[in-house]
Amino acid sequence: MTRTLATARRVLQQLSHDRRSVVLVVALPSLLLTIFRFVYDGSPAVFDRVGPQMLGLFPFVVMFLLTSVTMVRERTSGTLERLLTTPLRKGELVAGYALALGLAAVVQALVATAVGLWLLDLDADRPWLMLLLAVVDGVLGTALGLLMSAFAVTEFQAVQFMPLVVVPQILLCGLLLPREEMPRALELVSDVLPMSYATDAFTELADGTAAASGLLTDVAVLVGCCVVALALAGVSMRRRTA
């Protein structure tokens, strides 16, 4: 537990020495949301429907990138090899990362949600649930980033895993077209992609009519995906390498 917290603190310290990254993490989603708001200036109903989706999407994408790049740097700089010769357990390392970037996701989601609700007149009945979903999405991004970084040898590869892992999920999650209207094969694929459940959850939130149980199921699936991805990330990490 101490080593998990120490790892989380270390990751946040690294981030804090990079002021520009901190500004980007905190302010970028709000900026994008603002642009989005004025694109739909003529039809606020669309913004009310899709705006919350963006609150979930930004942390997912940003945390995925931050995590996979940091992990690959850890691998190429030799610090990962060193960490694996210390008493630090692989699970503690993974949990430390999830904790640190989950915290960053909380800050990011808080700022973006506040900007959305108070400055951009986003209409949401249950802002706390929206916030929770945004944070879960951020942790999911971190978890998938940790998992994918096991397959990336260079930073170039890590950055390109973003379009590989994230873009198909954006295309298929039901944001562009309701999932049941897509070809059957794509719908089946979307059923196993975590982002689909995030989108469903945000849609239900925006409707305000959906039963709490459906929402709960979606959140449970997302949390489950986080746990599985983090566990796989821990298991796929190898102490011994060629």
Place this chain on the structure above:
Amino acid sequence: MMNISVEIAGLRVVRGGRTVLPGLDLVVPAGQVVGLLGPSGCGKTTLIRSIAGVQRLASGRVTVLGEPAGSPANRTRVGYVTQAASVYPDLTVAQNLAYFAALAGTGRAEAGRALEAVDLTGHRSSLAGALSGGQRTRVSLAAALLGDPRLLLLDEPTVGLDPVLRRDLWQLFGRLAAEGRTLLVSSHVMDEAARCDRVLLMREGRIVADDTPDGLRTRSGTQDLEQAFLTIAEQAATA
């Protein structure tokens, strides 16, 4: 049993299709500074990685402090300094050491002592990335000293350091060994062999000599250790 620090039997390592260590046997006694000398590419780093427990082995057995290399117990008892200083460039020296101290289960006081040992107290607030290569190596070394390891594996720790600093570090190695620790220090600079209690000469994945510096001189009939290495390497090649 505790007089033996490292025991290796039939170690074979293949990296990228190339056999780096074809079958190596080695016993390293405790409480000594043991130099691992040989030209670049002879397998020094692979051997050290095997002892640290991060190298995938093709076959063979590596026993460290009575347990398999890399076992959970050994991760608290073995300090490993990689050739490239593996510290976080975007953290300060103090933050780096605080993190590694937390992992080793020790406190800030010991982190301060480790910094003193490598003579970097004045740089504690500098970013590690802003230090010179030699200073970064010393941060890395200080991190390995945390948690009072019984065995220190140092992969070319003195590369690129000025002579005064090199002398100071070798004195530090001597003090650490005098306190009962074992140090395995690799180098490709032959004159560093003179500072070791014991020298392992390595060539093409094999240990061609395992002796004291004086023993090497006697055996090869020369005072110059560089010359001694050449003589012994040639003997090994024709044998």
